[in-house]
Amino acid sequence: MPNKLNETPLRRRALLPLWIKIFLWIFMVLGFIAPLGLLFGLLGMGFNLSLYGLETTNALSVIGLLILLLFAIKSAVSFGLWLEKEWAVNLAIIDASFGIIVCLFVLIFPLLVENSDIGFSIRLELVALVPYLQKMMNIKQDWLDRVAKN
Numbered sequence: 001m002p003n004k005l006n007e008t009p010l011r012r013r014a015l016l017p018l019w020i021k022i023f024l025w026i027f028m029v030l031g032f033i034a035p036l037g038l039l040f041g042l043l044g045m046g047f048n049l050s051l052y053g054l055e056t057t058n059a060l061s062v063i064g065l066l067i068l069l070l071f072a073i074k075s076a077v078s079f080g081l082w083l084e085k086e087w088a089v090n091l092a093i094i095d096a097s098f099g100i101i102v103c104l105f106v107l108i109f110p111l112l113v114e115n116s117d118i119g120f121s122i123r124l125e126l127v128a129l130v131p132y133l134q135k136m137m138n139i140k141q142d143w144l145d146r147v148a149k150n
Contacts, residue, residue, distance in 0.1 A: 012084040012146045015139040020132065024078040031075020034068050052099060053106035053123050070099075089136055089143040096133035100126065 016024075040047035041059030049056050049067040056063040077095045080088030103123035 010146060012143050013082065015142055015146075016081060017135065019128075020081075020135065023128070023132075024082050027071070027074040027078040028082065030071055031078065034071040034075070037064070037068055052102040052125055054102065070102075073098075084146075086144060089140050092136045093133065093140070096129050096136060099129045100133065103129065 013021075037047040037049055037059040041064065046057040047059045047064075049059060049064055051067045051070050054063050054067055056067065058064050059068060073091070073095055077088060077092045079085075080091060103126050107123050
């Protein structure tokens with residue numbers, strides 16, 4: 001019979017596969033770079049922003065601010081998952097769901113509007129977003145049951 005006092009609980013981070021950990025680091029770095037886009041916009045300079053098929057060179061445009069907001073959310077999710085915060089998995093599910101909705105909108109919108117400036121494009125981000133959403137939903141209860149080691 002194992003001694004409960006000597007058992008070390010598994011870290012929440014151990015629930016995340018390697019490919020998600022890699023994306024966490026990418027979005028943590030982008031979370032530090034994204035505010036530069038806002039600064040460039042305030043200075044009247046162009047700054048290329050692109051995510052989920054949304055693209056702009058004007059960070060202060062509606063699309064630019066939406067992209068910066070998405071990067072901020074992704075960065076918060078990344079830090080939350082890496083630091084094993086209880087809320088992180090719920091925000092990751094919201095983030096993935098919203099990402100899928102935006103990708104599908106960008107995919108379908110040109111088909112619905114005759115004179116759309118947006119060309120039809122297949123959103124490869126869905127290849128990562130759908131499994132990401134599934135993984136977050138699958139680990140949610142285990143994530144909440146474990147205690148963070150912070």
